[in-house]
Amino acid sequence: MKKKFLNIALLSITCFIVSGVISCDNTVDALDKRGAAFSVFGVINMSDPAPHFFRVDDLTKTLFEEDTPEIDARVYLKNITDDWERELSDSVVIYDGVYTHNFFSYDIEYGKQYEMNVERISTGERITGTWNTPSRANMEIILPEPERRTCYSTIDVSFYPILTANEIDLRITLPEGKIGYYTSDEYTLSGDTLTHSIQLINVLRFGYRLFSDPCMEFEMSASTMEFDVFHYGSNFFIDKNDWQQEGYISIGEFGAFYTDQQVIQYFE
Numbered sequence: 692m693k694k695k696f697l698n699i700a701l702l703s704i705t706c707f708i709v710s711g712v713i714s715c716d717n718t719v720d721a722l723d724k725r726g727a728a729f730s731v732f733g734v735i736n737m738s739d740p741a742p743h744f745f746r747v748d749d750l751t752k753t754l755f756e757e758d759t760p761e762i763d764a765r766v767y768l769k770n771i772t773d774d775w776e777r778e779l780s781d782s783v784v785i786y787d788g789v790y791t792h793n794f795f796s797y798d799i800e801y802g803k804q805y806e807m808n809v810e811r812i813s814t815g816e817r818i819t820g821t822w823n824t825p826s827r828a829n830m831e832i833i834l835p836e837p838e839r840r841t842c843y844s845t846i847d848v849s850f851y852p853i854l855t856a857n858e859i860d861l862r863i864t865l866p867e868g869k870i871g872y873y874t875s876d877e878y879t880l881s882g883d884t885l886t887h888s889i890q891l892i893n894v895l896r897f898g899y900r901l902f903s904d905p906c907m908e909f910e911m912s913a914s915t916m917e918f919d920v921f922h923y924g925s926n927f928f929i930d931k932n933d934w935q936q937e938g939y940i941s942i943g944e945f946g947a948f949y950t951d952q953q954v955i956q957y958f959e
Contacts, residue, residue, distance in 0.1 A: 728818055729764060729809050735799055737824060737949035742795040744782070747809055759790035763813050766794040769806040771821065799947065802826035823924040824947040828853055830920055837959050842892045842906035848918060852883035859885060860921040863894055866912035871898035891957070914958040923948040 733745035747766060752758040762781070769776040779794035799805075803824050810817040833847040834840065850859055856878055863872040871894035879886050894916075895905035902908045927946035 728811065728816060731807065731809060731818070731820070731945060733807075733945050735824070735947040737799065737801060737947055738951075741797040741799065743797075743799050744793045744795045745779070745807065746791060746793050748792070754789050759792075762792045763811055764792070765810045765812055767808040767810070768796050768798070769808065770798070770800075771804040771806055773803065799824060801949075820945070821926075822946055823926055825858060825922045825924045825949060826852060827949075828859075828922055830918070830951060830953060832918060832953055832955055834955065834957070840957060842895060842909065844891055846889045846891060847886055848889065849884055849886045850920070850922075851885070853880070853885040854883070854925050856880050856885055858923050858925055860923070861887060862919045863889070864917040864919065865894070865898040865909065866915055869898035871895065871916075910958055914956060916955050916957055918953045918955070920951045921948055922951065 728750065730748040730750055731745065732748075733743075735743045745766065747762065747764055749762050749764065760783075766779045766781075767776055768779055777796070777798065779796055782793045782795055784791050784793060801824055804821060805824070806819060806821045808817055808819050828850045831849045831851075833849065835844045848861060853859065859874065861872070861874040862870065865871045872889060874887065877887070879888075892906070895909050899905035899908045924947045927948060
């Protein structure tokens with residue numbers, strides 16, 4: 692399974708939104724000598740309120756200030772599932788003296804397939820790519836009966852409906868913010884239900900590595916556990932070869948995800 696927690700942290704450095712203001716790193720190749728079209732970047736957190744932004748860079752231009760106030764592009768978003776298409780408006784933000792072009796939409800919904808089209812106004816050259824948003828999945832945590840709970844018990848965490856196993860990344864946080872577990876490759880996928888069976892002692896040994904008896908440390912604490920899930924669209928990391936193109940295109944990280952959390956008390 693691909694580990695995406697680190698990727699999300701890195702992406703937040705590249706492009707982040709705070710109170711409706713976008714700040715983006717402008718480290719795009721200054722000029723592509725092969726006559727490139729556009730670079731497209733869009734990481735949509737469905738848990739955040741709209742609008743959601745897509746940054747578009749013209750790779751036939753340098754990143755000098757005089758080359759960036761305008762962009763020779765129209766951006767269209769098509770909802771393939773519901774069969775509608777809209778042209779997106781541009782939100783221009785100046786970052787380190789460079790004008791960045793951030794097209795936005797209020798219409799991103801769960802469980803849909805979308806098509807993004809970027810068209811060069813002057814030539815009609817167009818790039819096209821499809822991507823999916825994740826469906827809302829139920830998360831169920833199944834614990835042993837209270838009298839049977841020990842540090843060596845197994846906790847089952849199920850998600851449904853799920854299409855593919857790599858849609859889900861799971862993290863468990865122990866008391867005092869200690870990280871106890873990241874999703875491994877050990878799971879079962881039966882129909883549309885994904886289940887991770889987690890032995891608690893492995894979580895505790897990871898989280899309380901400095902203690903010789905992690906069970907005692909856990910039992911003496913509040914014994915609370917936070918289950919955090921990142922649920923990604925089935926094609927979150929889009930490869931540039933998945934895009935139809937009239938000429939070369941550079942694709943950054945692209946796709947949609949949401950976050951969810953449940954908190955349990957293990958020892959009552």
